[in-house]
Amino acid sequence: MAKRSNTKPAVRAEGQGIMSEHFDTVVIGGGQAGLAMGYHLSRLKRPFVILDDNARTGDSWRTRWDSLRLFTPARYDALPGSRFPAPPWSYPSREEFADYLSSYAQKYELPLRNNVRVTSLGHNGHRFAIEAGGRHFEADNVVVAAGWDRKPKVPAFAPDLNPAVHQLTAASYKSPKDLPAGPVLVVGAGNSGADIALELAATRKTYLSGRHPGEIPWPIDAVAARPLTLAVFFAFSHILTLNTPVGRRARPQILAHSGPLVRVKNRDLVRAGVERLPRTEGSKDGLPLLADGRALEVANVIWCTGFRPDLEWIHLPVFGPDGGPEQDRGVAKAQKGLYFLGGIFQQSLASSMVHGVGRDAAFIARHIAAAQSPIKIRPEGSAAPQ
Known part of the structure; x- marks a missing residue:
C-alpha cells in the first residue's frame, strides 16, 4: 500500500488575518484522474493535496443518469495499483464505480479535501495562488484534473x-x-x-x-471475441496515440465527434x-x-452532444487559439509547474478512460519529481518546518 506523505502544509499569514496553506503540489479534482495522480505522487513520495468540490468521493458519478453502466468491462475500470471488485467482463453501474473511487481513496490514504471548489488559479510571481470559496492555497505545482466535462x-x-x-x-x-x-x-x-x-x-x-x-462490431464480453476485445483496448492505449501516424490522423476526428x-x-x-x-x-x-x-x-x-471544458477560472496565459490549454502530454507549454490530466486524447484515445488515465498520471508525476529537488520524508510523528 502506498503511504501518504506526512509532510504538513506550510501555513502563513496573507495579511488582514487571511491564512494561506502552501503545498508542493495541489491536484484540482478528485475524480478518477485526480485519484490516479495522487496514487503516483504517493509512490514517488511527493507531498500533495487533492481538492474536490464534491461532498463525497465519486459523487460526480452518483449524479449521472440512474441506469448508467460503464461502457467498458470491469477489467478496464480499475485505477493504478488496484483492480475493480467485480467479474472482469461485467459492466459496473454508476453507484458501483462511485463506491470504488471512494474505497480507492481510502485504501491509499490519499489526502483528499472534499467540498472545496476552486474558483481561481493564478500565479503571484513566486508560486501558484489558488482561491477556493474563501480558502487560499499556494503551490509549486498544480495538476488540473477537473473541468473537462462540466459544461x-x-x-x-x-x-x-x-x-x-x-x-x-x-x-x-x-x-x-x-x-x-x-x-x-x-x-x-x-x-x-x-x-x-x-x-x-x-x-x-x-x-x-x-x-x-x-x-466495435462484436459483443465485447462474448467469450469467443475476448481476444479481439483485448486487441482493441490495446490499440486504444498504444496505437491510437500521438506517437503514431494513425493516432495523429484519428485524433481530430475523435475530438470533433466521439469514439x-x-x-x-x-x-x-x-x-x-x-x-x-x-x-x-x-x-x-x-x-x-x-x-x-x-x-x-x-x-x-x-x-448528448458532448461537453466543453470549464476552465475559465484559470487566469494564466496557457490557452491556445482554439481555447484549449497548450500542453504536451499534460505539461503546460507556457507555465512551468502547471499540468493537465484527463482530457480527451491527451496522449492516446484511452487518456480520458479509466484504464488509460493512470499512464498519463505516472508521466506527470515523474515530470514533477524530476523538475524539483528531492524532498526528505521525516519520520512518523516529527514536526513539519513552518
Whole structure:
C-alpha cells in the first residue's frame, strides 16, 4: 500500500488575518484522474493535496443518469495499483464505480479535501495562488484534473425550440419517468446517446440524430471475441496515440465527434425500435430541424452532444487559439509547474478512460519529481518546518 506523505502544509499569514496553506503540489479534482495522480505522487513520495468540490468521493458519478453502466468491462475500470471488485467482463453501474473511487481513496490514504471548489488559479510571481470559496492555497505545482466535462455542449439554436419541447442534456437526464409523455429526440449518437436512446425506446418512440461514430462490431464480453476485445483496448492505449501516424490522423476526428460505440451496437438500437435520423441542424416553427429539411414533432429533446471544458477560472496565459490549454502530454507549454490530466486524447484515445488515465498520471508525476529537488520524508510523528 502506498503511504501518504506526512509532510504538513506550510501555513502563513496573507495579511488582514487571511491564512494561506502552501503545498508542493495541489491536484484540482478528485475524480478518477485526480485519484490516479495522487496514487503516483504517493509512490514517488511527493507531498500533495487533492481538492474536490464534491461532498463525497465519486459523487460526480452518483449524479449521472440512474441506469448508467460503464461502457467498458470491469477489467478496464480499475485505477493504478488496484483492480475493480467485480467479474472482469461485467459492466459496473454508476453507484458501483462511485463506491470504488471512494474505497480507492481510502485504501491509499490519499489526502483528499472534499467540498472545496476552486474558483481561481493564478500565479503571484513566486508560486501558484489558488482561491477556493474563501480558502487560499499556494503551490509549486498544480495538476488540473477537473473541468473537462462540466459544461454540456448545447447548440446555439436550442433556445429557439418551442418552450413546450422539454429539453435535457446527458448531464441532467436521470430516467424515462422524468420526461413528459410523447416522442423523444436524442441528439448525438456516441456512447451516451446510444445508451440513453436504448433505454427510452422501451417506453416511447425514440429518434437518434447524428453521425454514426462507428462501433466495435462484436459483443465485447462474448467469450469467443475476448481476444479481439483485448486487441482493441490495446490499440486504444498504444496505437491510437500521438506517437503514431494513425493516432495523429484519428485524433481530430475523435475530438470533433466521439469514439466508437463500445457496448451498445447499432443492431441493438434497431431491435429496440430506435429510428436513426440525420443531423439536427437548427429549428423551424419551434421544432428541431433535420439536415434533410424535416421539422420533427417531438415532446422531448435530449442533447448528448458532448461537453466543453470549464476552465475559465484559470487566469494564466496557457490557452491556445482554439481555447484549449497548450500542453504536451499534460505539461503546460507556457507555465512551468502547471499540468493537465484527463482530457480527451491527451496522449492516446484511452487518456480520458479509466484504464488509460493512470499512464498519463505516472508521466506527470515523474515530470514533477524530476523538475524539483528531492524532498526528505521525516519520520512518523516529527514536526513539519513552518
